[in-house]
Amino acid sequence: NYEFGSTYAPRVSYHFNPKVSSYHFGVRHPMKPFRLMLTDHLVSGYGLHKIMDLYETRKASDDELLEFHTDDYINFLKKVNPDNVNKMPRGTLDKFNIGDDCPIFHNLYEYSSLYTGASLDASRKLLNGQSDIAINWSGGLHHAKKTSPSGFCYINDIVLSILNLLRFHPRVLYIDIDLHHGDGVQEAFYTTDRVYTVSFHKYNGEFFPGTGNYDETGCSNGKHFALNVPLKDGIDDDSYINLFKSIIDPLITSYNPTVIIQQCGADSLGHDRLGCFNLNIKAHGECVKFVKSFGIPMLVVGGGGYTPKNVSRLWTYETGILNNVLLSPELPSDIPFLNYFDDEYSLYPVLDDLYENKNSKQFLEDLRIRCLEQIRYLKG
Numbered sequence: 523n524y525e526f527g528s529t530y531a532p533r534v535s536y537h538f539n540p541k542v543s544s545y546h547f548g549v550r551h552p553m554k555p556f557r558l559m560l561t562d563h564l565v566s567g568y569g570l571h572k573i574m575d576l577y578e579t580r581k582a583s584d585d586e587l588l589e590f591h592t593d594d595y596i597n598f599l600k601k602v603n604p605d606n607v608n609k610m611p612r613g614t615l616d617k618f619n620i621g622d623d624c625p626i627f628h629n630l631y632e633y634s635s636l637y638t639g640a641s642l643d644a645s646r647k648l649l650n651g652q653s654d655i656a657i658n659w660s661g662g663l664h665h666a667k668k669t670s671p672s673g674f675c676y677i678n679d680i681v682l683s684i685l686n687l688l689r690f691h692p693r694v695l696y697i698d699i700d701l702h703h704g705d706g707v708q709e710a711f712y713t714t715d716r717v718y719t720v721s722f723h724k725y726n727g728e729f730f731p732g733t734g735n736y737d738e739t740g741c742s743n744g745k746h747f748a749l750n751v752p753l754k755d756g757i758d759d760d761s762y763i764n765l766f767k768s769i770i771d772p773l774i775t776s777y778n779p780t781v782i783i784q785q786c787g788a789d790s791l792g793h794d795r796l797g798c799f800n801l802n803i804k805a806h807g808e809c810v811k812f813v814k815s816f817g818i819p820m821l822v823v824g825g826g827g828y829t830p831k832n833v834s835r836l837w838t839y840e841t842g843i844l845n846n847v848l849l850s851p852e853l854p855s856d857i858p859f860l861n862y863f864d865d866e867y868s869l870y871p872v873l874d875d876l877y878e879n880k881n882s883k884q885f886l887e888d889l890r891i892r893c894l895e896q897i898r899y900l901k902g
């Protein structure tokens with residue numbers, strides 16, 4: 523392992539509860555909380571746990587969840603289980619969007635309050651100035667709505683953390699590099715100028731969740747405080763990094779946020795089970811490194827990511843980046859579940875050869891100009 527970026531040595535806290543990785547959405551469901559255990563083993567295998575403040579997280583309380591979600595919805599989550607779900611009054615399952623994406627599994631409520639407790643603890647460390655960067659890889663569930671779950675997300679830990687940060691922070695910037703549109707977070711803050719949301723994602727009008735075209739830019743007081751970067755299949759490392767930096771640089775300079783939430787969904791990597799981009803681990807990490815370089819307090823959360831071995835590689839690499847440590851490609855040989863990495867015993871497998879890049883140079887240039895025009899509204 524090498525150290526880099528010696529000018530700024532942030533105090534980093536790592537928020538995790540091993541219990542959160544023990545829940546099961548169902549055998550055919552792509553969301554595997556076990557990927558969080560794999561990540562944690564890799565993080566400590568590389569010795570990163572020795573240089574961070576580690577916090578075993580608690581469950582969020584009902585009162586904390588009710589800061590965003592409705593009573594009705596939280597009560598439903600609390601009482602529903604696989605045995606009683608089909609005995610609920612007619613219409614309940616439709617009302618709460620229960621189905622293949624958001625199934626009812628054992629201890630779903632406990633799972634949701636655990637990943638949310640971790641994000642809330644992380645935001646608290648930033649608020650009281652004890653951390654410059656706080657990491658919760660079990661969080662980042664950006665689709666959950668006020669009254670219902672959506673896209674594998676039941677409680678919106680990001681919205682709740684932002685609400686917490688808003689108690690003392692005048693301007694919060696939310697950056698989402700998950701493959702999917704960060705619709706739940708955008709919607710929650712669509713009418714305020716105190717939270718700026720930006721999401722990079724695959725968009726064609728049909729791809730889940732269907733929203734996130736470039737014309738969604740906020741309304742009322744929030745007009746021009748939401749930005750969407752709709753992309754096509756197969757985007758490669760250089761195009762993504764260039765686009766990301768040329769948008770985020772003027773955005774941070776103009777909006778001047780006092781805290782940043784970085785959502786690091788790993789489904790934007792190449793070879794993801796649900797994905798369609800061609801990003802390598804170092805390219806995804808380069809975006810995180812770039813945001814960190816501004817030296818603004820950061821809450822870093824996970825999100826999607828459906829090829830567990832690469833999710834854990836990515837989030838370990840990014841844990842290194844956030845600690846100014848460049849990890850050697852050679853995986854630690856003494857970690858549990860090492861056989862998960864038997865495709866290539868490297869932290870940096872080649873992931874960029876699967877999809878044709880449908881984002882032409884012209885398309886990307888037009889998109890970049892459109893985004894910069896939006897950002898220019900912030901001035902004056």
Ligand code: V1P
Pocket residue numbers: 550551552622623662663664665673674675700702703730787789796825826827
């Ligand atoms: O496409 C859909 C819905 C289901 N159809 C009626 C339309 N759902 C997607 C949901 C993706 C959620 C992504 C979450 C995140 O952004 C944050 C954690 O990463 C979906 C897909 C898909 N390929 O898009 N659901 C499933 N696949 C699925 C597959 C098997 C079992 C259950 C769900």
Ligand code: CA
Pocket residue numbers: 698699700701702703704721722723
């Ligand atoms: Ca996104």
Ligand code: ZN
Pocket residue numbers: 700701702787789825826827
């Ligand atoms: Zn996603």
